[in-house]
Amino acid sequence: MCGITSILILWYSISLTANTSLPSPFAVINNTWELISDPFFNKGGLNKGLFWLILASLKRVMFGYSIAVVVGITIGFLISLNKFLEDAIDPIIQMLRPVAPLAWLPLAQAIFLKPNPSAIFVIAITAIWPIIINTALGVKMLPKDYTNVSKILELSFFENFYKVLLPGTLPYIFSGLRIAIGLSWLAVVAAEMLLSDDGLGFFIVNAYNDSNISEIILAIIYLGLIGLILDKTMSYIALRVTPKE
Numbered sequence: 001m002c003g004i005t006s007i008l009i010l011w012y013s014i015s016l017t018a019n020t021s022l023p024s025p026f027a028v029i030n031n032t033w034e035l036i037s038d039p040f041f042n043k044g045g046l047n048k049g050l051f052w053l054i055l056a057s058l059k060r061v062m063f064g065y066s067i068a069v070v071v072g073i074t075i076g077f078l079i080s081l082n083k084f085l086e087d088a089i090d091p092i093i094q095m096l097r098p099v100a101p102l103a104w105l106p107l108a109q110a111i112f113l114k115p116n117p118s119a120i121f122v123i124a125i126t127a128i129w130p131i132i133i134n135t136a137l138g139v140k141m142l143p144k145d146y147t148n149v150s151k152i153l154e155l156s157f158f159e160n161f162y163k164v165l166l167p168g169t170l171p172y173i174f175s176g177l178r179i180a181i182g183l184s185w186l187a188v189v190a191a192e193m194l195l196s197d198d199g200l201g202f203f204i205v206n207a208y209n210d211s212n213i214s215e216i217i218l219a220i221i222y223l224g225l226i227g228l229i230l231d232k233t234m235s236y237i238a239l240r241v242t243p244k245e
Helices: 002-015 025-031 033-037 050-081 083-096 101-112 115-140 144-152 157-195 200-209 213-241
Strands: none
Touching: 002 025, 025 033, 025 213, 033 213, 050 083, 050 115, 050 157, 050 200, 050 213, 083 115, 101 115, 101 157, 115 157, 157 200, 157 213, 200 213
């Protein structure tokens, strides 16, 4: 609470200086009160409340994130269990993972020719790397005792996977999933700014074109709050699912 209060005081102080057009916290609330007080209005077309814009963004995130989870965990296990695949795929991962979401947008648009699939592709390709890396790391960090017990019990491949590999790597997998959900939320805003006709990214672009700084600040606040909720949700799921020491 002290941190938030400090930020608000700093924000208000900056808004009082002469060489800025930054609105104060009070001005932002006053200028955007209709959006805050009635987020559920839907008058058709692009005239929608923030609830519907946030919902559109979340749908894209969940779709792209789900693809990243399935593909990322699969690749992570494959490269950790097969040295040839690791040597072949690891350079590709290291080359592509630093690429920013905005750099993928033109390629996505060229591939899919439609905004929504392009945005989902950008989300998935942005989120997949920490999932792959953490899954592979989890398998490599698995104690040798686990592998030895599996051999002694003569477990089949699938029994070994579900009873040994998966439970032992879950903490690492969820570390990757937690990072990936934040990257997904970051990527959807970038994608919607250029490719979409709804969502929070589209809302920010419209506000920028209208020089409406208050609406931009409101959208940033909502982005931060939802990002926090997504992170805490993933953390809670991890605590409930991962095996206790």
